[in-house]
Amino acid sequence: MHIAEGFLPPLHAAAWTVVALPFVVVGARRVTRLLREQPQLKLLLAAAGAFAFVISALKLPSVTGSCSHATGVGLGAILFGPAVMTVLGTIVLVFQALLLAHGGLTTLGANVFAMAIVGPWVAYGVLLGMRWLNVPLTVGVFLAVMLANLATYGVTAGQLALAFPDPASGVAGAFLKFAGVFAPTQLPLAVVEGLLTVVVINLLRQHGAHDLRDLRAFPQTFVPEVRS
Amino acid sequence: MTARNGWLLAAVVLVVVVSLVVGGLQEEAEFAGTDGQAMDAVAELRPDYEPWFNPVWEPEGEIESLLFALQAALGAGVLGYYLGFRRGQAQGRRNRVDAGD
Numbered sequence: 470m471h472i473a474e475g476f477l478p479p480l481h482a483a484a485w486t487v488v489a490l491p492f493v494v495v496g497a498r499r500v501t502r503l504l505r506e507q508p509q510l511k512l513l514l515a516a517a518g519a520f521a522f523v524i525s526a527l528k529l530p531s532v533t534g535s536c537s538h539a540t541g542v543g544l545g546a547i548l549f550g551p552a553v554m555t556v557l558g559t560i561v562l563v564f565q566a567l568l569l570a571h572g573g574l575t576t577l578g579a580n581v582f583a584m585a586i587v588g589p590w591v592a593y594g595v596l597l598g599m600r601w602l603n604v605p606l607t608v609g610v611f612l613a614v615m616l617a618n619l620a621t622y623g624v625t626a627g628q629l630a631l632a633f634p635d636p637a638s639g640v641a642g643a644f645l646k647f648a649g650v651f652a653p654t655q656l657p658l659a660v661v662e663g664l665l666t667v668v669v670i671n672l673l674r675q676h677g678a679h680d681l682r683d684l685r686a687f688p689q690t691f692v693p694e695v696r697s
Numbered sequence: 698m699t700a701r702n703g704w705l706l707a708a709v710v711l712v713v714v715v716s717l718v719v720g721g722l723q724e725e726a727e728f729a730g731t732d733g734q735a736m737d738a739v740a741e742l743r744p745d746y747e748p749w750f751n752p753v754w755e756p757e758g759e760i761e762s763l764l765f766a767l768q769a770a771l772g773a774g775v776l777g778y779y780l781g782f783r784r785g786q787a788q789g790r791r792n793r794v795d796a797g798d
Contacts, residue, residue, distance in 0.1 A: 471732045475748030476739060516779035522772030526765050532719040534726030535734060568764050570752040571732070629735060633742045643742060650734045657716045664709045668702050669776075675699075676784040 470540070470583050470625040470651070471565065474573025481632045486578030492586045496555035503553060510549075513673075513680040517545035518557040520669060524662060525561055531654040539662035540621050543614030544669055546589030547596050550686035558585025583624035592617035593686065600690065607667050615663035622651040 477485070504511060524541030531537060541561075545554035559581050565571040572580045592613045599609030630644035638645075673681060674693040681691040720726055739746060756764055 473732065473736050473748065474752045475750035476736055479749065512779050512782070516776050519772040519775035519779070523769050523776065524772075526769040526772065528730060528765075529713060530717040530720050530728050532716050532723075534720040534723035534728060535731050536728045537731040564768065567753065568756070569761060569768075570755040573750065573752055575750045625735070629739065633739050633746070635742055646738055646742070647735055650738055651731050654731050657712050661709050661712050664705050664712075668705050668709075671702050671705075672780055676780050676787060678787075680783070 470580065470622050471562075471572035472576040472579055472625060472628065474566070474570070475575055476573075477576050477579055477628070477632050479575075481628070482575045482578065484578075485576075485582055485628065489578040489581040489586060492552070492555050493559055493581065496552040496559075499550070499552045500556050503549065507683055510680055510683055513677060514545075514549060514553070514557075517548055517554070518560065520544050520666075521554075521557055521561050522564075524665065525565070529658050529661060531657050533654045535654045537622075537651070537654045537658055539658050539665075540584050540588055540618055541662065542584060542588040542621075543592040543610075543617045543662065544666045546592040546617065547610065547613060547687060548684055548691070551586070551589035551593045554589035555581070555585045558589065561585075579628050580625075583621045583628065587624045588617040588621040591620040596687065600687070606690065607670070610670055611663040611667050614666040615659040618659035618662050619652070619655060622655045623648065626651055 500514075503514065521541035521544070524539045526538070528536045528538045540558070542554050542558045545557050559577075562572055562577060562580050562584060566573050566577055566580075595613040595616050596609050599612060600606075604612075626644055626647035629647045630640050633643055634640045635642035635646065670691065674691060678693055681693075682689070684691065720728065
C-alpha cells in the first residue's frame with residue numbers, strides 16, 4: 470500500500486497531508502497523555518509498535534504469484550485505540566520512507582491516511598461491532614484485523630484512482646484496476662495478519678494480563694478470566 | 698492457550714506455503730511487490746506522468762535487505778523482550794505466593 474515517492478500529483482499529495490495531519494496531532498496528544506497517566510503501559514505500547522515493525526517488514530508471497538506485506542496496525546488499534554496507533558503507524562511509514570525508499574515523503578500523508586488512520590479505525594470499529602454482537606473475542610479480533618488490512622489497501626486503490634482516473638471509465642474504472650492489483654494478493658496476507666494478531670493477543674492474555682487490565686480502548690475486554 | 702497458538706501458527710505457515718506453491722504455478726510468477734505493480738498501473742493509465750519527487754535516499758539491493766532485516770529484528774526483539782519480561786514477573790509473583798509471603 471505504499472504509494473511511491475512522487476507518484477501522487479502535488480495537489481493530491483498536499484491534500485492527503487492536510488487530511489492526515491490532525492489525526493497525527495490528536496494521536497500524539499493521546500500518546501503523551503497515556504505515557505503521563507499510565508506510565509506502566511509504556512512497555513506494552515512499545516510492544517504494539519514493535520509488532521507493526523515486524524509485520525510490515527515481512528513481504529509475503531501470495532496465490533497470485535505476487536508479493537505484498539501486512540500492516541500490523543490492528544493490534545495496537547484494539548489495545549490502545551486508533552488515535553494512538555496512528556502515531557505508531559506513522560513512525561513505521563517514516564522509517565520506511567527515509568531508510569528503505571518504500572513510500573515517500575510527498576506521499577506520506579496519503580500512506581498515513583490509508584495504513585495509520587483508516588486501518589486502525591476499521592479495526593477498532595469492527596471489534597466494537599463484534600463485541601456488541603457477542604461474537605467470541607478471538608473471532609472478533611481476527612475479523613477486525615483482517616478487514617483493517619483489506620481496508621488499508623482499498624483506500625490506497627481509491628487514492629490512486631482519484632489521482633489517475635481512467636480516460637474511458639473514470640475514477641470508478643481506475644479504482645477497479647488498482648483494487649484488482651491489490652485485492653487478490655492481499656486476501657491471504659490479511660488472513661495471516663489476523664491469525665498472528667490473535668496469537669499475540671493470546672500471549673498477552675497469558676503473560677501480560679496485568680497490563681491488559683489498564684487498557685481503556687476496550688476496557689476489561691482482554692483480561693483473561695480468573696482461574697481459582 | 699499454548700496449544701491453540703500452536704494450531705494458529707501452523708495455520709499461518711499453511712497459508713503462506715499454499716500461497717507460495719499456488720502463486721508459483723501462475724504464469725509470470727515473479728513474486729513482484731504489489732506496490733510496484735500499482736505504480737506500473739499508473740504508468741499504463743497515464744504514460745506521460747513523471748514522478749515529481751525522488752526518494753531522498755535509496756538503499757542498494759543488499760543494503761535494502763539489511764535494513765528490512767533490521768526493521769524486523771528490532772520489532773521481534775522488543776516484542777520478545779516484553780513477553781519474556783512480563784512472563785518472568787508473573788512467575789515471580791506466583792513463586793512468592795507459593796512461598797507464603
